[in-house]
Amino acid sequence: MANHSDASEENQKRKTATSDPREKATYAVPVAKGLINTLKHILRNEPNTIHYPDEKRTPYPGYRGEHRLKRDELGREKCVACFMCSTACPAHCIEIVAEEAPWDDREKRPRLFNIDMMRCIYCGMCEEACPCDAIELTPVFNIPARTRAEKIYDKDKLLSL
């Protein structure tokens, strides 16, 4: 009961606050400023859109687009199949199956590395989680496909990007 009456008092206060004519007046200046800005843009008459795909905008640094897997200096995949990316992935779009690596200096590598690009939300957590700097999100954003199967990137495709 006590809580209920507190809440109604709070409401009452808020009502009186908003109905204060002086407070209303404070909105007038920023609104006017905003409208002036709008008016300026109208008068300038320059388009803010571009003619995509004829013109392409360069993404800002740090833009998160299509993924790729990196290679080391010997041309082998850097990935050691530790599953950190798939563990960190909030969309559960990374599927990995590990196998023994054929190299002396490495124990493990991915046999299968699939990213379901349809499910990916491009949050970049995989890149963040990777202890080997093996996965990265490139600035490539136009990645259309004709079939769903094409949108599931396998290891070879990710390494070739």
Next chain:
Amino acid sequence: MADQQTNDDTVAMTRWQLNGQEVESPTGMTIMEAAKEHGIEIPCFCYHPGLSIAGNCRICMVESNRSRKPVISCSEKIAEGLEIETESELAVSSRNSVMEFQLINHPLDCPVCDKAGECTLQDHSYKHGPDRSRFVEDKNIRHTKELGPSISIWGNRCIVCTRCIRFCDEISGTSELCIVERGDRSVVDVFPEIPIDNQLAGNTVDICPVGALISHDFKYEARVWNMDRKDSVCGGCSRGCNVEVETLDGFVKRLMPRENLEVNDWWMCDEGRYGWRHLYADDRLSQATRDGAALADVSATAALEQLLCESGPVAFLIDPYLTCEEMHLVQGLAASRPGSSVGGWLPEDGNAANFPSGFTISAAKYPNRAGAELIFGDQVFGDDAKELQKSLVSSDFTTVVAFCGGHLSSGPGESWAKSLSSTPTSIIFSVKNGPWLEGASLVLPATAPIEKDGTWINEDGRLQRTRSCWSPGTEPFSVELVRLQTLQNALGIRGRSLSAAGIFRELAATHDSFAGHNHSDLGSPGLLLSQRPAGIAMDGGSE
């Protein structure tokens, strides 16, 4: 097996102080065990409740009023007037220093280490370790090699806790492992040309607190945090070791022993541990067939109903892999067809083994003979079975329902196969393809022991709950429990289908030996049934 804990009032108690609190614990307990009882977990590497105390990892050091230096809580016993501080400056700083030393030569290759996620070193490092290393010198390189057919060692990861060595000395009694080299170069190894190849070797991997010992079977198979776990019971022999079945996307990846001091302590044998591979063997049956033609799962149940509804008296051939619940359903079916008869086949005995620790592997390689004898009578695998075979050969029955379970067994013998094929209508539940399926009218895929949900009675007469490794709704085919109930529904002897727990309640209501029991009070150690079937020795249990 392990000593039974007595909860008498006569246990002498010792008063001591833990972190400033006056507490009481049974006399003779170590500080670590006693503190655990009072809710304070002291970190440890080399301590294992099933092994002797080595006291070599030093992570469990605590401050004591009886010593100027910190004492190790795993071996120090509590005493009257002892004052222990686990969170004092001295205790915390010694713990942190030990942790820093442990990590000096550790490769920190958690991303590729199979132990990551269930690694004690990882956990303790998170809680007590430094966030960076002050060690700028080169780390020691120690050997990575195969120690035996199923185990390898990554020497760099080893923290020389000697748990595996003590295991081989005390539990398996085979003593294959030893420490070679001295100081920071010391590492676990085997003697030349004597690989670790005992029947309990897999346990050394479980008890390794770090990823030094790795089982070939599980190497790179999965990350442990992605797996689902089910508390189950191994059906490999009638010992009924408690296990945890770990699955990834519905596929079994490994079996781990589960602590049960009444049955298997903390251990299990390698035969049971690696036996799950047979679930996915080529000879595994997954497709129902009628007269050789493939049948959809639903139609298979319908075909079963049709064949049974038309039949007169039915011969039931059971196996010792069925759960008590499934047996109860078979009994219900047999009772509903007057003139029916039940007999059972037994797989051949395998090798038994006894270990110095008291761990045993039974020669009876099936989980539920005792349950069958309790439900169908002592002679179900004896005279009843002989009679059933005789009447099958002389074609007294036109219909036979046979259960040929067990993914590890070689199936019913030739004579049973012959008598099954001589019956006009034979309905066979089978886990594997085999000669016994020849000429069968209806073949239904059956569940292997770790896929079953229900209860088994082990050789001591202990009723244990086993859970299916499948998650509900992912079963690749109808399990026997469902099929038999659907059949009973069709025959009009059952109103609605129940879960395994529901069937067990029915069983408890109709069968004296199970009276008063239900799934929920079986608990993790299981229950010793008060009334045991003949041929099973009484032991000192108090239930």
